[in-house]
Amino acid sequence: MRKFVIRRLIHLIPLLIGVSLISFFVMHLAPGDPTQLFTDPNVKPEELARIRANWGLDKPIIMQYLFWLKNAVRGDFGIAYMINRPVTEVIFGRLPATLLLMISSMLLTLLITIPLGVLSAIKKNTWFDNFITVFSFIGMSIPSFWLALMLMLMFSVNLGWFPAVGMYNPLLKNPDFVQRFFDVAWHMVLPLLTMTLVSLAGLTRYQRAAMLEILNQDFIRTARAKGLSERVVLFKHALRNALIPIITILGLSLPDLFGGAFIIETIFAWPGMGRLGVMAIFSRNYPLIMGIVVLSAVLIVLGNLLADIGYALVDPRIRYAKK
Amino acid sequence: MVIILLLSGCSAEKEPAQRRPIVLPKLSQADPEGRLILPLGGEPSILNPILSSDSASSAVEGTIFSGMVRINEKLEVVPDLAKKWDVSADGLVWTFHLRKNVKWHDGHPFTAEDVKFTFDAILNPKVNSVRRGDYIIDGTPIRFEAVDKYTLRAILPKPFAPFLVQSGMSVIPKHILEGKDINTAEFNRKPIGTGPFRFKEWMSGDHVTVVRNDNYYLGKPHLAEVVFKTIPDANSRLVALKTGEVDESDIPPKDYESIWKVPGLNIFEYDALVYTYFGFNLKNPLFTDVKVRRALAHATDKNQLISLVLKGLGRIAHCPMSPVSWAYSEGVAKYDYDLKEAKRLLKEAGWEPGDNGILVKEGMKFEFTVLVNQGNKEREKAAIILQQQWEKIGVKMNIRVMEWSAMLKIVDSPKDPKDFDAVIIGWSLGVDPDARSIWHSDQYPRGLNFIGYDNPEVDRLLELGRTTMQKSKRKEIYADMNRIISYDQPYIFLWYPRSVVAVRDRVGGLLTEPGPTGPFLYIEDIFVTK
Numbered sequence: 001m002r003k004f005v006i007r008r009l010i011h012l013i014p015l016l017i018g019v020s021l022i023s024f025f026v027m028h029l030a031p032g033d034p035t036q037l038f039t040d041p042n043v044k045p046e047e048l049a050r051i052r053a054n055w056g057l058d059k060p061i062i063m064q065y066l067f068w069l070k071n072a073v074r075g076d077f078g079i080a081y082m083i084n085r086p087v088t089e090v091i092f093g094r095l096p097a098t099l100l101l102m103i104s105s106m107l108l109t110l111l112i113t114i115p116l117g118v119l120s121a122i123k124k125n126t127w128f129d130n131f132i133t134v135f136s137f138i139g140m141s142i143p144s145f146w147l148a149l150m151l152m153l154m155f156s157v158n159l160g161w162f163p164a165v166g167m168y169n170p171l172l173k174n175p176d177f178v179q180r181f182f183d184v185a186w187h188m189v190l191p192l193l194t195m196t197l198v199s200l201a202g203l204t205r206y207q208r209a210a211m212l213e214i215l216n217q218d219f220i221r222t223a224r225a226k227g228l229s230e231r232v233v234l235f236k237h238a239l240r241n242a243l244i245p246i247i248t249i250l251g252l253s254l255p256d257l258f259g260g261a262f263i264i265e266t267i268f269a270w271p272g273m274g275r276l277g278v279m280a281i282f283s284r285n286y287p288l289i290m291g292i293v294v295l296s297a298v299l300i301v302l303g304n305l306l307a308d309i310g311y312a313l314v315d316p317r318i319r320y321a322k323k
Numbered sequence: 324m325v326i327i328l329l330l331s332g333c334s335a336e337k338e339p340a341q342r343r344p345i346v347l348p349k350l351s352q353a354d355p356e357g358r359l360i361l362p363l364g365g366e367p368s369i370l371n372p373i374l375s376s377d378s379a380s381s382a383v384e385g386t387i388f389s390g391m392v393r394i395n396e397k398l399e400v401v402p403d404l405a406k407k408w409d410v411s412a413d414g415l416v417w418t419f420h421l422r423k424n425v426k427w428h429d430g431h432p433f434t435a436e437d438v439k440f441t442f443d444a445i446l447n448p449k450v451n452s453v454r455r456g457d458y459i460i461d462g463t464p465i466r467f468e469a470v471d472k473y474t475l476r477a478i479l480p481k482p483f484a485p486f487l488v489q490s491g492m493s494v495i496p497k498h499i500l501e502g503k504d505i506n507t508a509e510f511n512r513k514p515i516g517t518g519p520f521r522f523k524e525w526m527s528g529d530h531v532t533v534v535r536n537d538n539y540y541l542g543k544p545h546l547a548e549v550v551f552k553t554i555p556d557a558n559s560r561l562v563a564l565k566t567g568e569v570d571e572s573d574i575p576p577k578d579y580e581s582i583w584k585v586p587g588l589n590i591f592e593y594d595a596l597v598y599t600y601f602g603f604n605l606k607n608p609l610f611t612d613v614k615v616r617r618a619l620a621h622a623t624d625k626n627q628l629i630s631l632v633l634k635g636l637g638r639i640a641h642c643p644m645s646p647v648s649w650a651y652s653e654g655v656a657k658y659d660y661d662l663k664e665a666k667r668l669l670k671e672a673g674w675e676p677g678d679n680g681i682l683v684k685e686g687m688k689f690e691f692t693v694l695v696n697q698g699n700k701e702r703e704k705a706a707i708i709l710q711q712q713w714e715k716i717g718v719k720m721n722i723r724v725m726e727w728s729a730m731l732k733i734v735d736s737p738k739d740p741k742d743f744d745a746v747i748i749g750w751s752l753g754v755d756p757d758a759r760s761i762w763h764s765d766q767y768p769r770g771l772n773f774i775g776y777d778n779p780e781v782d783r784l785l786e787l788g789r790t791t792m793q794k795s796k797r798k799e800i801y802a803d804m805n806r807i808i809s810y811d812q813p814y815i816f817l818w819y820p821r822s823v824v825a826v827r828d829r830v831g832g833l834l835t836e837p838g839p840t841g842p843f844l845y846i847e848d849i850f851v852t853k
Contacts, residue, residue: 030728030729031728031729031732031733032726032727032728032729032731032732033728033732036728036731036732036735042456042457042753042760043376043453043454043456044456044760045769045770045771046456047453047455047456048453050448050455051451051453054448054449054451055451079506079507082368082369082375082376082377083368083369084368084369084374084451084506084507084511085507085511085512093527093528094527094528097528097529149558149562152559152562153562156562156566157562157565157566160566163566163568164559164562164563164566164568165552165554165559165560165562165563165568165569166529166530166552166553166554166568167526167528167529168526168529168530170360170526170529170530170532170550170552171358171360171550266555266556266559267556267558267559268559269529269552269553269554269555269556269559269563270528271366271526271527271528271529271553272528275366275528275555276528279365279366282726282727282728283728284728
C-alpha cells in the first residue's frame with residue numbers, strides 16, 4: 001500500500017510539469033494581454049509596453065516559462081499582476097472561505113443522499129421511491145443561479161431570516177471566536193442550501209443505482225440464504241459495496257472543493273476561489289492563473305489517489321498487493 | 324417548496340410608479356456612531372492610488388487619500404491639500420501653496436516633500452503606474468520641486484492645460500514608502516493617507532472598512548465608519564439594498580421602474596461622463612466615403628435605441644464630448660433620423676439596391692461585421708437594433724460578440740489596416756476635455772485612435788486646446804473641434820447614459836443635484852440617522 005502511494009506521488013512530478021507547460025502555452029495563445037484592461041483614453045501605449053516589460057512579458061514565451069518553472073520549483077509562484085501580492089498569498093487568502101462552503105456542502109449532501117439513495121433502492125417502485133425520483137429530476141433541472149435568487153428573495157427579502165450577501169457582518173465590533181463563528185454560519189446558510197439542493201439530486205440517483213445493482217448480486221442472495229438478518233445484509237454487505245461509485249465521484253470532485261463555485265459565490269458575494277479564478281482568467285493575470293492551475297492539477301491527482309485508497313478500505317475485493 | 328419559490332419569484336409590475344422627490348434627513352438627527360455600507364462591483368485590487376486602475380480601488384482610496392486639488396460636482400478644480408496655486412505667465416511654472424498642520428493618519432506631518440515623492444514615484448519607470456504618461460509632455464517629464472515645507476513647484480516643458488486636473492493625484496507618504504519597492508510594499512494593503520477616513524481592515528473578497536479620521540483638516544467627518552462590501556452581481560446588490568445590508572445600489576435600466584415602488588429609498592439620477600458609439604474602421608473601403616457614414620447616421624433611430632436599450636435613461640449624443648463638461652457646446656452637425664435622406668446619400672455615393680435588397684456598388688455588397696463585447700447587454704442589444712434599423716436601407720450588418728480582452732486585441736493591434744469593420748464601444752472621459760489620445764492622427768495604428776481618424780485641422784485644434792490656459796478660449800477651440808468631428812462622423816455617436824443610484828433614506832449629507840461624480844462626493848459631510 002505504501003509503495004503504491006509513493007509510486008503514485010512520484011508520477012505527480014512529470015505530470016505537473018506537463019500540465020504547467022501546456023497551460024502556460026495555451027494561456028498565452030488566448031488573445032489579449034493583462035495590460036489591455038488598463039485601456040482608458042488617458043493611458044499611453046508606451047506606458048503599457050513599459051509595464052509589460054516590467055512583468056517580463058516582452059521575453060519569448062519559452063523563456064518566460066522556464067523562469068516561471070525555476071521559481072515555482074522553489075515554491076515561488078510569482079507576484080499576481082495588478083494585485084501586486086504573491087500568488088500563494090492571494091490564493092490562500094481566498095481558500096478558507098471556499099473550503100468552508102464546499103466541505104460543508106459536501107458533508108451535508110452525503111448525510112442526506114446516502115440514506116435517501118439507499119432507502120429508495122430498498123423501497124424500489126414504492127410511492128417513496130417515486131417521490132424521491134421526481135424530486136431528484138426537479139432538482140437536477142433547476143439552474144443554481146435561479147434557485148439562489150429565489151432563496152434570496154424568500155429568506156432574505158421577504159422573511160428577513162438570513163443575510164443575502166457576504167461572509168461576515170462588517171458591523172460586528174471586535175467579535176470573539178464564538179460570535180464570528182455564528183456570524184459566518186449565519187451568512188453561509190443560503191449559499192450552503194443552494195449548493196446542497198443542487199447537488200443532492202444527482203448524488204441521490206447515483207446512490208440509488210449503486211445500491212440497486214448490489215442488491216441484485218449473488219453474494220447478497222447468499223448472505224440472505226445464510227440467514228443473516230436483513231440489517232446486516234443491507235448495511236454490512238450491500239452498503240459498503242454501494243459506496244464505491246460515490247467514492248469515485250467524491251474523489252473526482254476534490255478539485256471542485258478548492259475551485260469553488262463561481263456562480264454561487266458571485267450571487268451570494270461569497271469571497272471564494274471561484275470568483276478569484278474567473279477574475280484571473282478574464283484579466284489575463286498569468287501568474288495567478290498558473291498558481292490556480294497547478295493547485296487544481298495537484299488536487300485532481302490527489303483526489304484520484306484518495307479515491308483509490310478509499311476503494312481499498314471499503315471494498316474487500318480491492319487490495320494493493322505488496323510485491 | 325418549488326411552488327412557493329415560483330410564486331415568490333413573479334409579481335406583476337406593469338403600471339409606472341409614482342416619482343417622488345428626494346427627502347434627506349437633517350444633520351441634527353445624525354448618529355455620531357453611524358456606519359455607512361456601500362457596495363463595490365468588484366474586489367479592490369490594490370489600495371495605492373498611483374498603482375490602482377480599477378474603480379473599486381478608487382472608491383476606497385477616495386476616502387483614505389487626498390490630493391493637492393479635487394473636483395467638485397460641476398467638474399471644476401477646487402483646493403484640497405493646496406490652499407491656492409498660481410501659474411507663471413508662460414504657463415510653465417506652477418506653484419502650489421499647501422496647507423500647514425496636515426497630518427498623515429500615523430501622526431507624521433504632511434509636507435511638500437510627500438507631494439514631490441508621489442510624482443517622482445509615478446515617473447519612476449520601475450513603478451508599475453499607468454499614470455506615468457500623464458506627467459510626461461512630448462517626451463519630457465514634468466519636474467517637481469519642494470521649494471519649502473509647504474510650497475510645491477512643478478516645472479513643465481511646455482504649457483499643458485490638463486495638468487491642473489492631474490495635479491490632484493492622491494498623495495502617498497514619503498516617510499513610509501521611501502527606499503521601498505512601491506509595487507509590492509505592505510503599504511498597498513494597509514494604506515496610510517491624509518483623507519477623511521483611516522484604513523481599518525480588509526477582509527479578502529468580502530469588505531474593506533475605514534474609520535473616521537478625527538484630525539481631518541477639513542473638519543471631523545460625521546460617519547464613524549464606512550464599509551465597502553464587494554458584491555459582484557448587480558441583482559444581489561439590489562437585494563442587499565432591500566434587506567438593508569448595504570445603504571446604496573446602482574440601478575440598471577431594467578430595474579428602474581420597480582425601484583420607485585420600494586419604500587425608504589431616495590433615488591438620484593445624474594449624467595455619467597461617458598458616451599457609447601458605433602465606430603467605423605475608416606480604413607475599410609466601405610466606410611471611407613463620408614456620405615456613407617452620414618447616411619448610416621441618418622438611418623439610425625437613436626430615440627428607439629435609448630428607449631429600448633436604456634428604458635429611456637439616456638440622452639442622444641451628437642459629438643464626442645459629454646454635455647456635463649464645461650467645454651461642451653451646441654452647434655455640432657446633427658443627423659436626425661431620416662431614411663429618405665439616408666437613401667439619397669447612399670445613392671449619391673454610388674450604392675444601388677441589388678438582389679434581395681442589399682446595396683451593391685461595383686460588384687461589392689454592403690455587408691460587414693460589428694464587434695461587441697460579451698457581457699455588455701446594452702451594447703449587444705444596440706447591435707441587434709441597429710442591424711434591424713439598417714436593414715431598411717439595404718445594409719447588412721452581422722454581429723460578432725467577443726470576450727473583452729480578445730476584442731481589444733483586435734482593436735488595439737498595431738496592424739494597419741486592422742481586422743475589424745466596425746465596433747460598438749464607449750469612452751469614459753476624463754474631467755479635462757483634452758482627447759488627444761482618441762482623435763490625433765499620430766495615435767494610429769498604435770494608440771486609441773484605432774478607427775484611423777485623420778484630420779489635420781483636428782490635430783491642430785487638439786494641440787492648441789491642451790496648450791491654451793484660458794478656459795474661455797479652450798471652450799471655443801473644443802467647440803470648433805467637435806463641430807468638425809461631428810461633420811466627419813467617424814463614429815456614430817449613440818447616447819450618453821444616465822446613472823441612477825438608490826440610497827436608503829437614513830443617509831443624509833448627500834448632493835441632491837449630483838454631477839457625474841455622484842451624490843457621495845463629499846464623504847466627510849455624509850451621515851446616517853440613529
